[in-house]
Amino acid sequence: MTSGxxxxxxxxxxxxxxxxxxxxxxxxxxxxxxxxxLCHQVPAYDLLGxxxxxxxxxxxxxxxxxxxxxxxxxxGSPRRPIVVEAEPWLFVAPDNGVxxxxxxxxxxxxxxxxxxxxxxxxxxxxxxxRDVFAPAAGLLSRGDPPERMAEPIxxxxxxEIPSPxxxxxxxxxxxxxHVDSFGNLITNFxxxxxxxxxxxxxxxxxxEALRSVYAxxxxxxxxxxxxxxxxxxxxxxxxxAAEEAGVGAGAAVGLVDRDAVK
Amino acid sequence: MTSGxxxxxxxxxxxxxxxxxxxxxxxxxxxxxxxxxLCHQVPAYDLLGxxxxxxxxxxxxxxxxxxxxxxxxxxGSPRRPIVVEAEPWLFVAPDNGVxxxxxxxxxxxxxxxxxxxxxxxxxxxxxxxRDVFAPAAGLLSRGDPPERMAEPIxxxxxxEIPSPxxxxxxxxxxxxxHVDSFGNLITNFxxxxxxxxxxxxxxxxxxEALRSVYAxxxxxxxxxxxxxxxxxxxxxxxxxAAEEAGVGAGAAVGLVDRDAVK
Amino acid sequence: MTSGxxxxxxxxxxxxxxxxxxxxxxxxxxxxxxxxxLCHQVPAYDLLGxxxxxxxxxxxxxxxxxxxxxxxxxxGSPRRPIVVEAEPWLFVAPDNGVxxxxxxxxxxxxxxxxxxxxxxxxxxxxxxxRDVFAPAAGLLSRGDPPERMAEPIxxxxxxEIPSPxxxxxxxxxxxxxHVDSFGNLITNFxxxxxxxxxxxxxxxxxxEALRSVYAxxxxxxxxxxxxxxxxxxxxxxxxxAAEEAGVGAGAAVGLVDRDAVK
Numbered sequence: 001m002t003s004g005x006x007x008x009x010x011x012x013x014x015x016x017x018x019x020x021x022x023x024x025x026x027x028x029x030x031x032x033x034x035x036x037x038l039c040h041q042v043p044a045y046d047l048l049g050x051x052x053x054x055x056x057x058x059x060x061x062x063x064x065x066x067x068x069x070x071x072x073x074x075x076g077s078p079r080r081p082i083v084v085e086a087e088p089w090l091f092v093a094p095d096n097g098v099x100x101x102x103x104x105x106x107x108x109x110x111x112x113x114x115x116x117x118x119x120x121x122x123x124x125x126x127x128x129x130r131d132v133f134a135p136a137a138g139l140l141s142r143g144d145p146p147e148r149m150a151e152p153i154x155x156x157x158x159x160e161i162p163s164p165x166x167x168x169x170x171x172x173x174x175x176x177x178h179v180d181s182f183g184n185l186i187t188n189f190x191x192x193x194x195x196x197x198x199x200x201x202x203x204x205x206x207x208e209a210l211r212s213v214y215a216x217x218x219x220x221x222x223x224x225x226x227x228x229x230x231x232x233x234x235x236x237x238x239x240x241a242a243e244e245a246g247v248g249a250g251a252a253v254g255l256v257d258r259d260a261v262k
Numbered sequence: 263m264t265s266g267x268x269x270x271x272x273x274x275x276x277x278x279x280x281x282x283x284x285x286x287x288x289x290x291x292x293x294x295x296x297x298x299x300l301c302h303q304v305p306a307y308d309l310l311g312x313x314x315x316x317x318x319x320x321x322x323x324x325x326x327x328x329x330x331x332x333x334x335x336x337x338g339s340p341r342r343p344i345v346v347e348a349e350p351w352l353f354v355a356p357d358n359g360v361x362x363x364x365x366x367x368x369x370x371x372x373x374x375x376x377x378x379x380x381x382x383x384x385x386x387x388x389x390x391x392r393d394v395f396a397p398a399a400g401l402l403s404r405g406d407p408p409e410r411m412a413e414p415i416x417x418x419x420x421x422e423i424p425s426p427x428x429x430x431x432x433x434x435x436x437x438x439x440h441v442d443s444f445g446n447l448i449t450n451f452x453x454x455x456x457x458x459x460x461x462x463x464x465x466x467x468x469x470e471a472l473r474s475v476y477a478x479x480x481x482x483x484x485x486x487x488x489x490x491x492x493x494x495x496x497x498x499x500x501x502x503a504a505e506e507a508g509v510g511a512g513a514a515v516g517l518v519d520r521d522a523v524k
Numbered sequence: 525m526t527s528g529x530x531x532x533x534x535x536x537x538x539x540x541x542x543x544x545x546x547x548x549x550x551x552x553x554x555x556x557x558x559x560x561x562l563c564h565q566v567p568a569y570d571l572l573g574x575x576x577x578x579x580x581x582x583x584x585x586x587x588x589x590x591x592x593x594x595x596x597x598x599x600g601s602p603r604r605p606i607v608v609e610a611e612p613w614l615f616v617a618p619d620n621g622v623x624x625x626x627x628x629x630x631x632x633x634x635x636x637x638x639x640x641x642x643x644x645x646x647x648x649x650x651x652x653x654r655d656v657f658a659p660a661a662g663l664l665s666r667g668d669p670p671e672r673m674a675e676p677i678x679x680x681x682x683x684e685i686p687s688p689x690x691x692x693x694x695x696x697x698x699x700x701x702h703v704d705s706f707g708n709l710i711t712n713f714x715x716x717x718x719x720x721x722x723x724x725x726x727x728x729x730x731x732e733a734l735r736s737v738y739a740x741x742x743x744x745x746x747x748x749x750x751x752x753x754x755x756x757x758x759x760x761x762x763x764x765a766a767e768e769a770g771v772g773a774g775a776a777v778g779l780v781d782r783d784a785v786k
Contacts, residue, residue, distance in 0.1 A: 005289060007282065013705030014276065014538065017581045020531065020562035024585040027529060027558065031586065034289065035560075036297075038282035044706055045762055057279045060392065061286040062293065073762060077739035125737045127752030130584065181275030182306055213387045215339035228389030238307055238335060267551060269544065276538065296551065298559075300544035319541045322654065323548040324555065443537030444568055475649045477601035490651030500569055500597060 002143045003062035005034050009053050009069045010129065011042040018127070022070075022134040025120065029138025036061075045073040047098045047159055049249065052178045052186075054091075055101035056229040063088030068137040069098050070129040081113040081132050082156060083146045090146070092137050094128070097159025104161070111150030118149050164189055170260025176202065176251045177231065183240025184233045187253045191226035197258035200224055202234055203245035208258070214238075264405045265324035267296050271315050271331045272391065273304040280389070284332075284396040287382065291400025298323075307335040309360045309421055311511065314440045314448075316353075317363035318491040325350030330399040331360050332391040343375040343394050344418060345408045352408070354399050356390070359421025366423070373412030380411050426451055432522025438464065438513045439493065445502025446495045449515045453488035459520035462486055464496055465507035470520070476500075526667045527586035529558050533577050533593045534653065535566040542651070546594075546658040549644065553662025560585075569597040571622045571683055573773065576702045576710075578615075579625035580753040587612030592661040593622050594653040605637040605656050606680060607670045614670070616661050618652070621683025628685070635674030642673050688713055694784025700726065700775045701755065707764025708757045711777045715750035721782035724748055726758055727769035732782070738762075 006026055012018040019040050026033050038057050042050045050071040058067050072079075072094045084091040084099055086106035093099050095112070102108060113136050115123060120131040139149060164174035178186045185202060200207050209223040217223050217237040222244065227233035234253075235241050242248060268288055274280040285297050300319050304312045312333040320329050334341075334356045346353040346361055348368035355361050357374070364370060375398050377385060382393040401411060426436035440448045447464060462469050471485040479485050479499040484506065489495035496515075497503050504510060530550055536542040547559050562581050566574045574595040582591050596603075596618045608615040608623055610630035617623050619636070626632060637660050639647060644655040663673060688698035702710045709726060724731050733747040741747050741761040746768065751757035758777075759765050766772060 003289075003293070005286075007286070015563065015565040016702075016704045017562050017577045018704070020560055021581045021584050023560045024529075024531070024581065024589075027527075027560070028584070028586050031527070036282055036285045036289070038279050039277065041277040053279045057283045057286065060283050060290070062290050065286075074739045075737070077737060124750075124752045126749060126757075130752065178278075180278045180280075213337070213339060215336045225388060226386075228386045228392065233388075265551075265555070267548075269548070298544055298547045298551070299538075300541050301539065303539040315541045319545045319548065322545050322552070324552050327548075440540075442540045442542075475599070475601060477598045487650060488648075490648040490654065495650075 001064050002141055003064035004030070004032055004141055005036060005061060005065040006137045006141045007036045007038045007057070007061060007065060007067045008040070009038040009042065009050055009067070009071070010040045011044045011046065011050070011071045012040050012129070014040055018129065022129050025130055025134035026138040026141070029135050030142035033138060033141045042071055045071065047071060047073070047096060048161065049178065050098050051101045051159070051161070055105070058089055058102070061089065066090045066092060066137050066141045068133055069093040070133050071098055072096065072128065075126060075128055079157070081115065081128065081136065082153070083111045083113055083136060083140065083150050085109045085146060090140050092133055092140065095157050097157045100159035100161055103158065110153055110156045111146045112153045113150045162188065164255070170257040172255045174253045174255060176247060176249050176253060179242045179248055183242040184227065184235045185241050185245065185247070186227055186229060187232050187234065189232040189253065189255060190230065191232055194224070194232060195257035195259060199256040199258060200234060201254040202251055203247035205234070205241065205245040207234065263326050264328075264403055265326035266292070266294055266403055267298060267323060267327040268399050268403045269298045269300045269319070269323060269327060269329045270302070271300040271304065271312055271329070271333070272302045273306045273308065273312070273333045274302050274391070276302055280391065284391050287392055287396035288400040288403070291397050292404035295400060295403045304333055307333065309333060309335070309358060310423065311440065312360050313363045313421070313423070317367070320351055320364070323351070328352045328354060328399050328403045330395055331355040332395050333360055334358065334390065337388060337390055341419070343377065343390065343398065344415070345373045345375055345398060345402065345412050347371045347408060352402050354395055354402065357419050359419045362421035362423055365420065372415055372418045373408045374415045375412045424450065426517070432519035434517045436515045436517060438509060438511050438515060441504045441510055445504040446489065446497045447503050447507065447509070448489055448491060449494050449496065451494040451515065451517060452492065453494055456486070456494060457519035457521060461518040461520060462496060463516040464513055465509035467496070467503065467507040469496065525588050526665055527588040528554070528556055528665055529560060529585060529589040530661045530665045531560045531562045531581070531585060531589060531591045532564070533562040533566065533574055533591070533595070534564045535568045535570065535574070535595045536564050536653070538564055542653065546653050549654055549658035550662040550665070553659050554666035557662060557665045566595055569595065571595060571597075571620060572685065573702065574622050575625045575683070575685070579629070582613055582626070585613065590614045590616060590661050590665045592657055593617040594657050595622055596620065596652065599650060599652055603681070605639065605652065605660065606677070607635045607637055607660060607664065607674050609633045609670060614664050616657055616664065619681050621681045624683035624685055627682065634677055634680045635670045636677045637674045686712065688779070694781035696779045698777045698779060700771060700773050700777060703766045703772055707766040708751065708759045709765050709769065709771070710751055710753060711756050711758065713756040713777065713779060714754065715756055718748070718756060719781035719783060723780040723782060724758060725778040726775055727771035729758070729765065729769040731758065
């Protein structure tokens, strides 16, 4: 039932030892674990950003994979460490809402981890990734059931995820969820909700063009495209739309339905 | 015959989920695969840069290793995904010339992958790394032969790789292939072709010195050295030659044979 | 006795092929090795920085793990490659003092590696990580004893590691060992040596507050905390203490005992 795979998503960056130490601990608890980095460059404390990375990734992994997320504005506070079963995957994270995208998409069961059962001792106040989360992920990845290390809960934390909203007849406002390293602006509009004739605006740029592949676009042209993460992206072929627009994650994106607005 | 190892070379960077997702897909097709990152910080769309990384690396891996390169200015365009056998290694890449260094050094057979046989469905228009290339690499790394997923072709794309050229009696012009993170300027001159007495010039610097080890050089001295990638490098001991010269990849490098030019 | 795990700590960065090639070589010598990156962004040639990363990490790995460190201001010079046994771990590194934190904490035996026995041929002058250190780590990680590839030595290199010193009655001066990616200033003071009432000063900031968890602090408050690496850290909750203080690794840190100094 376990795949033996543990994925890691953190805001630890790669210039410290934090990620490597977590891997060492996971391998102590499960010497057979295969560990895959999803991303360690989530902006510090950014729950929405970590949620985006996770949502775009988790379903591509084999059933039984353990997805560990350590982005944790409240490390050391009373927020609980949790494990979530959303079949066929398991998720381990702080109970701060970072798993909201999973709650929205999948039936799920949530447990509060009981660190006294399994954590490294003494548990530090500042590095639960090493002392609490890595041991839990290691044990789960070798097939230990959540029941052995956690208690079922119902009152887990939820997170507000911004959705596009109506701001007038035929007008909606969404936002940039993520800017990838190519400068593509990944919005929270879904391709199936794009009107036939539309105008998208973000920062300094605007476009009415929908392309199905990057290579179809003219050099320098701004266009919308159905991206690989399930969202509308605003892109420029072989250049950075984010730079051209002068915006980043969180920026407002306007969408006008040309057939509804004169 | 397979080593179970898959190496990855991309221009995806490490701030997105793209690399992690590809690993998840490789492991779905071959749960025993061992995945090694060669480099994910190839400059965006830089086929020569990716080719340099690959050429400096592939032969150090066990026979049967699958080297996957996803640097793809034309994702979604009609360019084909290919697999290349250059014994004892396999290579998977877009057919855009990025494998040119392999074609030049080794006997090779080329196949066009038939994604309808094995790709993730639906195939996205923007992330063939995940939907096409990762599945192919996974299957090949578990020992599936190219014949099972691809058709032999002869008309694969080639790439112009700049070589040093004569620009006058005893004068040649080459270029900087790559600047490494220490600031060493890796040129396309080969150590065996350096004249006995030479003058190398690049950007703001010039040198007539050849050192066999970094530590032999005086502090601040600019010197040439036979680098580990098989090329002449221009270096400064414990400082950045690239900064001192004020140049980067692609810069022209002059070479004068002192005994041929008065 | 071996865990099959090899950790890597280098100053090679991630924009080159150097780390990937070393992994390929390790896997040629031990196809079963599991390789874990500790850090590749140690500042170039920084022996103290590499030592800090290693000291904060090595003990979290399973007994029998091989810790390979390649930070090497003197590559190609006569400095020897060594292997150190500090039970239950093995360390491979250049003999330049980078393993000093291990010497200080653990009983240890040191051998000089004999590259002619096992190295890749020809040994390059510029990339011993690939040609000498990776083969040694691969062989050791599959269980080969140091005796098979090395000679015992006593005259290995030591490194001066700065410790806090008295600078007056009730006054000590330490320094910043490392700045992590969150901007926490990790000092070389140990929590058990902090006076009851203290004043810590570094760069533009000062604090008399000791917090046990980040989340306990007020927004914007500078405070001291017992960090996860065993040292006093100077931090700001959800902001960068390094930026606020305007300092980096190596900066002086003042500590005053309020009860000893009027």
